[in-house]
Amino acid sequence: MxxxxxxxxxxxxxxxxxxxxxxxxxxxxxxxxxxxxxxxxxxxxxxxxxxxxxxxxxxxxxxxxxxxxxxxxxxxxxxxxxxxxxxxxxxxxxxxxxxxxxxxxxxxxxxxxxxxxxxxxxxxxxxxxxxxxxxxxxxxxxxxxxxxxxxxxxxxxxxxxxxxxxxxxxxxxxxxxxxxxxxxxxxxxxxxxxxxxxxxxxxxxxxxxxxxxxxxxxxxxxxxxxxxxxxxxxxxxFRGVNSKLKLTKDILPIENENTIEAKEHQDEAADVQISTLKQYMAEKEPFLDPSLTIQDLANQIDIPVRDLSVLINHKMDQHFFDFVNEYRIQKAMSILKDQSKSQLTVLEILYEVGFNSKSSFNTSFKKYTNLTPTAYRNAS
The missing domain is CATH 1.20.1070.10 (Rhodopsin 7-helix transmembrane proteins)
Known part of the structure; x- marks a missing residue:
C-alpha cells in the first residue's frame, strides 16, 4: 500500500x-x-x-x-x-x-x-x-x-x-x-x-x-x-451557566461611585452580613448539598444574590466555589480525626460532606492541608 x-x-x-x-x-x-x-x-x-x-x-x-x-x-x-x-x-x-x-x-x-x-x-x-x-x-x-x-x-x-x-x-x-x-x-x-x-x-x-x-x-x-x-x-x-449572571468585577464599578460615608456604612453592614453568613454555614451546613449555588444560599439567608456575590467574592476575597469547599474540607477533617468514624472510607466521607468527585475532593483537600485525606487521617 x-x-x-x-x-x-x-x-x-x-x-x-x-x-x-x-x-x-x-x-x-x-x-x-x-x-x-x-x-x-x-x-x-x-x-x-x-x-x-x-x-x-x-x-x-x-x-x-x-x-x-x-x-x-x-x-x-x-x-x-x-x-x-x-x-x-x-x-x-x-x-x-x-x-x-x-x-x-x-x-x-x-x-x-x-x-x-x-x-x-x-x-x-x-x-x-x-x-x-x-x-x-x-x-x-x-x-x-x-x-x-x-x-x-x-x-x-x-x-x-x-x-x-x-x-x-x-x-x-x-x-x-x-x-x-x-x-x-x-x-x-x-x-x-x-x-x-x-x-x-x-x-x-x-x-x-x-x-x-x-x-x-x-x-x-x-x-x-x-x-x-x-x-x-x-x-x-454538558453543564451550562446562565449568561445573564454577572461577574463581581462588573458590579463593583457602580458601587465605587458612592461617597466615603456611604462606603463606611456599607462596610459595617458587610461585617454584620459576613458574621451572619458564617454562623449560618456553621450551624445549618448548607454546603452538604453538592448542587448548592449562590442563588440557593441567598434564598436561604434572605440576602439578594447580587449582594451575596459581592460579599463573598469581593469583601471576603473568595470565589463562592472556594468559600463553600473550605467548609466541606473542614467538615471532612473533623470526620477524619474522629476515631468513632474510622470505619468510614474516604469515598463515603467525600459524599457525606458535599463533594461528588474523588479527584476534586483530593485536589481541594490537598490545597487546604497540603496532605491527602489518607495521609491526614494517618497523621491524626
Missing part, C-alpha cells in the same frame, strides 16, 4: 466515524439538544472536509463542486464556537445575527465566481495554475485569520465561564471547562500541523507533503475517536 492509498483509507474511516458520531449526537436524548446538534453539524462539515482526500475531479463540473466542497471548511470553527457557547451557557439560543458567521463562506465563493467557477478553460490547462491563483491564496489566508479569531474567542468564553462558575456554583466538578479547554488546545495543535502542511504544499517536496497529509488524516481520526470515548465516559459534560 502506497502513501496515497493509506491516506485515502484513513480519510474514509475518519469520514465514516465522523458521520456516525454526528448521527449519535442528533439522536441521543439530552437536555442540551442545541449543543449536540451544533457539534453534530461540526462533525458533518469535518467529514465533508476530510472527503477531499479521496475525491477526484475528472470533469469541469466535478472540479467546481470539489472547490465548493473545499470552501465548506469555513463553517468548522464558527460551529465549534457556537457549540462552546451552547455548552457554557444554558440559556444560549441561535439568533438571526449568528448568520454573520457564514459571511466568509459567501465572500469566498463570490470571489471564486469570475475566474474559477465560470472559467471555461480546458481542465488540463486550468489545473496546473489553480493553486497559484490569488483566489486560492485568499482563502488560505482567510482560513488562518478565521482560525485565530475563533480560537481566541473560545478561550475568552472559557475564561469567563470558569469565573462565573466559581463565583456562583459550589459543585466541585469543573469537568466541562477542562474538557472544552482540552478540545480547544487539541484543535490549536492540530491546526498548527495543518498550517505547516499547507506551507509544505508550495515547497516542491511532494513526498513530504503526502506524508504530512497522512499525518493530518491520522490526527483527525484520533481526535474523532477521542471525542467518542469522552462522550461515552463523561455524559455529564
Amino acid at each position: 502506497d502513501k496515497l492509498d493509506l491516506l485515502q483509507g484513513i480519510a474514509r474511516i475518519s469520514v465514516f466515524i465522523s458521520l456516525l458520531l454526528a448521527f449519535f449526537l442528533f439522536t441521543v436524548k439530552t437536555e442540551n439538544k442545541l449543543a449536540n446538534r451544533l457539534f453534530a453539524w461540526f462533525f458533518i462539515f469535518s467529514a465533508i472536509d476530510l472527503s477531499g482526500f479521496f475525491i477526484d475531479a475528472s470533469t469541469r463540473l466535478e472540479l467546481n463542486l470539489e472547490i465548493f466542497r473545499a470552501t465548506a471548511c469555513l463553517f468548522g470553527m464558527p460551529l465549534f464556537y457556537l457549540f462552546v457557547l451552547a455548552v457554557c451557557y444554558s440559556d444560549f439560543r441561535l439568533k438571526w445575527k449568528h448568520l454573520a458567521h457564514a459571511v466568509p463562506f459567501v465572500v469566498v465563493n463570490l470571489s471564486f465566481l469570475p475566474r474559477i467557477y465560470l472559467n471555461d478553460t480546458d481542465l488540463d490547462t486550468f489545473l496546473p495554475s489553480l493553486n497559484r491563483m490569488p483566489e486560492i491564496y485568499f482563502i488560505q489566508i482567510l482560513i488562518e485569520f478565521q482560525y485565530v479569531f475563533y480560537i481566541v474567542s473560545v478561550f475568552l468564553i472559557l475564561k469567563k465561564y470558569r469565573e462565573i462558575y466559581m463565583e456562583n456554583y459550589a459543585n466541585a466538578s469543573t469537568s466541562t471547562y477542562k474538557w472544552l479547554f482540552q478540545i480547544t488546545c487539541v484543535f490549536l495543535a492540530a491546526h498548527s500541523i495543518v498550517a505547516l502542511k499547507n506551507i509544505i504544499r508550495y515547497s516542491g517536496f511532494r513526498e513530504v507533503f503526502l506524508w504530512a497529509n497522512v499525518l493530518v488524516g491520522s490526527i483527525a481520526l484520533f481526535i474523532t475517536c477521542w471525542f467518542i470515548m469522552k462522550a461515552l465516559k463523561h455524559p455529564e459534560l
